Amino acid sequence: MKMDKRKQQVLMALIQDYISTAEPVGSRTIARKYKLGVSPATIRNEMADLEEMGLIEQPHTSAGRVPSDQGYRFYVDNLMKREELSIEEENVIQKSYETKLKDVGNIIQRTGDMISQLTNYAAVVMTTHIGEVSFKHIQLVRMSEKRALVVLVTETGAVHHRMIDIPESISVADLETISSVLNKKLQGRTIGDIRTTLFNEIYFELTKQKQILNKALELVREGLTMESEDKIYLGGVFNILSQPEFNDVEKIKTLLSLLEQEALLSDMMSGFHQSNGITVRIGGELSNKQMRDCSMVIGNYSLGGNQIGSIGILGPTRMDYARAVTIVDYMTNNLCLVMRRLIRGRSK
Amino acid sequence: MKMDKRKQQVLMALIQDYISTAEPVGSRTIARKYKLGVSPATIRNEMADLEEMGLIEQPHTSAGRVPSDQGYRFYVDNLMKREELSIEEENVIQKSYETKLKDVGNIIQRTGDMISQLTNYAAVVMTTHIGEVSFKHIQLVRMSEKRALVVLVTETGAVHHRMIDIPESISVADLETISSVLNKKLQGRTIGDIRTTLFNEIYFELTKQKQILNKALELVREGLTMESEDKIYLGGVFNILSQPEFNDVEKIKTLLSLLEQEALLSDMMSGFHQSNGITVRIGGELSNKQMRDCSMVIGNYSLGGNQIGSIGILGPTRMDYARAVTIVDYMTNNLCLVMRRLIRGRSK
DNA sequence: GTTAGCACTCTATGTTGTTGAGTGCTAAAC
DNA sequence: GTTTAGCACTCAACAACATAGAGTGCTAAC
Numbered sequence: 150m151k152m153d154k155r156k157q158q159v160l161m162a163l164i165q166d167y168i169s170t171a172e173p174v175g176s177r178t179i180a181r182k183y184k185l186g187v188s189p190a191t192i193r194n195e196m197a198d199l200e201e202m203g204l205i206e207q208p209h210t211s212a213g214r215v216p217s218d219q220g221y222r223f224y225v226d227n228l229m230k231r232e233e234l235s236i237e238e239e240n241v242i243q244k245s246y247e248t249k250l251k252d253v254g255n256i257i258q259r260t261g262d263m264i265s266q267l268t269n270y271a272a273v274v275m276t277t278h279i280g281e282v283s284f285k286h287i288q289l290v291r292m293s294e295k296r297a298l299v300v301l302v303t304e305t306g307a308v309h310h311r312m313i314d315i316p317e318s319i320s321v322a323d324l325e326t327i328s329s330v331l332n333k334k335l336q337g338r339t340i341g342d343i344r345t346t347l348f349n350e351i352y353f354e355l356t357k358q359k360q361i362l363n364k365a366l367e368l369v370r371e372g373l374t375m376e377s378e379d380k381i382y383l384g385g386v387f388n389i390l391s392q393p394e395f396n397d398v399e400k401i402k403t404l405l406s407l408l409e410q411e412a413l414l415s416d417m418m419s420g421f422h423q424s425n426g427i428t429v430r431i432g433g434e435l436s437n438k439q440m441r442d443c444s445m446v447i448g449n450y451s452l453g454g455n456q457i458g459s460i461g462i463l464g465p466t467r468m469d470y471a472r473a474v475t476i477v478d479y480m481t482n483n484l485c486l487v488m489r490r491l492i493r494g495r496s497k
Numbered sequence: 498m499k500m501d502k503r504k505q506q507v508l509m510a511l512i513q514d515y516i517s518t519a520e521p522v523g524s525r526t527i528a529r530k531y532k533l534g535v536s537p538a539t540i541r542n543e544m545a546d547l548e549e550m551g552l553i554e555q556p557h558t559s560a561g562r563v564p565s566d567q568g569y570r571f572y573v574d575n576l577m578k579r580e581e582l583s584i585e586e587e588n589v590i591q592k593s594y595e596t597k598l599k600d601v602g603n604i605i606q607r608t609g610d611m612i613s614q615l616t617n618y619a620a621v622v623m624t625t626h627i628g629e630v631s632f633k634h635i636q637l638v639r640m641s642e643k644r645a646l647v648v649l650v651t652e653t654g655a656v657h658h659r660m661i662d663i664p665e666s667i668s669v670a671d672l673e674t675i676s677s678v679l680n681k682k683l684q685g686r687t688i689g690d691i692r693t694t695l696f697n698e699i700y701f702e703l704t705k706q707k708q709i710l711n712k713a714l715e716l717v718r719e720g721l722t723m724e725s726e727d728k729i730y731l732g733g734v735f736n737i738l739s740q741p742e743f744n745d746v747e748k749i750k751t752l753l754s755l756l757e758q759e760a761l762l763s764d765m766m767s768g769f770h771q772s773n774g775i776t777v778r779i780g781g782e783l784s785n786k787q788m789r790d791c792s793m794v795i796g797n798y799s800l801g802g803n804q805i806g807s808i809g810i811l812g813p814t815r816m817d818y819a820r821a822v823t824i825v826d827y828m829t830n831n832l833c834l835v836m837r838r839l840i841r842g843r844s845k
Numbered sequence: 846g847t848t849a850g851c852a853c854t855c856t857a858t859g860t861t862g863t864t865g866a867g868t869g870c871t872a873a874a875c
Numbered sequence: 876g877t878t879t880a881g882c883a884c885t886c887a888a889c890a891a892c893a894t895a896g897a898g899t900g901c902t903a904a905c
Binding site for chain 2: 250251252285286288290292293294295296298300302304306308310311312314384385386387390391395396397398401402405406409491492493494
């Protein structure tokens, strides 16, 4: 079946109406509100076609139509128009970053709060796998005879830490030496680099400098593999409970139990590190099938060319995609500036 | 009115039954299930008295009775018997801590997971105000011409960090010097100490050692006042949604919007740093009146005599207080050992 | 002081009827 | 060939009503 102009108009009208009312949309409503210049009967025919094409569906015989996942997909890909944020909204956002920025966590949290406030959906903000980020500083702190804390600072100002075992023979001074050698050697490399290639080199350097046990380095290596300890901020969940599709306690429970699993969230957010653009995952397209009532709009933010994290908006499939995309777009671009401000200081 | 033995028995039976069934309890049920050796009619009389005393109430005329906040209070203070955890449960808990402990956050998260799993309520675990904990290491890392990152490691293995402004004239070497002087001077002091008393002393030392600008120290001071950046873990919220008192979407929304505010949570948890024991806050006793359908059982955990955090169980007022208290008790004590293991390494 | 008996209350549940929105189909109009 | 008016039909949502059952308080007897 051909997707002619009018079918598109009908689909567009239907989706827009459904997005704003959450009620199945009938032919009469479309004819009346969206002035396509044809009668309800004609629209009924078009709708029958659209249904056959799998773009819309009927909850039950005597109800209006509702967009299907495929319908939303077509809308997002072909019909949707980008919006702009209003000046006031941009001001609100900028203002929220104005108070002293203290650390990355801070920024992430504010970003998430802002998003959920602006959209009335839930927001997910996460920092990507640490491997892609440049090394800034490492410090080994001796906590007891057997244990030390590895503290790793990345170029982005993120701090990772982890406790490791140390041989009892290593002194505070030794750890200091190790720290300083590492700092010299690792300057400017990415964490990924370090993990995979640099070890032999450093190992050589260290044995030359001092008779430190083989084990020392292995331990540092162990300390460095802080596998994917992404920080995830999730907020505004209660927002999406206001959406009429979630007035069922069972659904809320499932959703919440899923959202509490950070691994799962992180999973859903990842898988498109490649793209610079914004990804929209609709209903069943999400990696987790239990989330089929939800959609996500996801974008990556970067610093100095490296993608260092993602921003996601989580809402019902009946979500205002145009607005969500606009906001993710704005926020990802903005985050880059804000991060730079955190690290470089206020420029003006 | 006198609270005689039998009234207590009736109250006890009523509360136990209500806790397990969530249904208003009638006189017949008590007579049948709890074998007090009297007829329903007698129990009705006793219940009328208990109601007059404000310990139980009637949702409506033809329903059974339900404990009031006061009723639960009496139960918790006078009637409730401490339980013991079963050996299996203890094993499960111990096993959950067995995999490599990497940092404090790790431990806190596992503790929270464990609690919500064992109780089917929500768990809140937080680290207390940093001021009470001893200093271990400080490091200033230069991030750009104008900015540096202060990284602070406490004796408990917690890492705090914060970005500060620095004068452009300060070099990496200067920061290194400052770091090392600070490290020497601050060894073993508590953060609170440092903030209030030690500054002059260090200031003197530093000016003697090197001509570093006045500003440097002020900045460190600024960096140190990381006010109450408590980390809060909250998990298992979806558990408490299974409780029949939360099958109302409105209630869930209110609850969730409250729980998303960390400040509020932190508020509810604090206010009894004094006590070593376990605090039970029932319904309206909670600092936030919107939470009157919930109760919390809260305990503090400590390390080397210092209270360094709190554990809380959040459930409906109709909560199994005996079990909650047992679990909080076990977990707080256990956490002390686990923390020590994190820092000292496995002892055997 | 305790208990059996009884009238009374009130929610929860199920039944039934009604309403109204929306459809698909047909035949006429354009 | 496309569009539209008209109409019979379907189905969820809602309200009105009836019924059952759990539980109470009171009274009078034990």
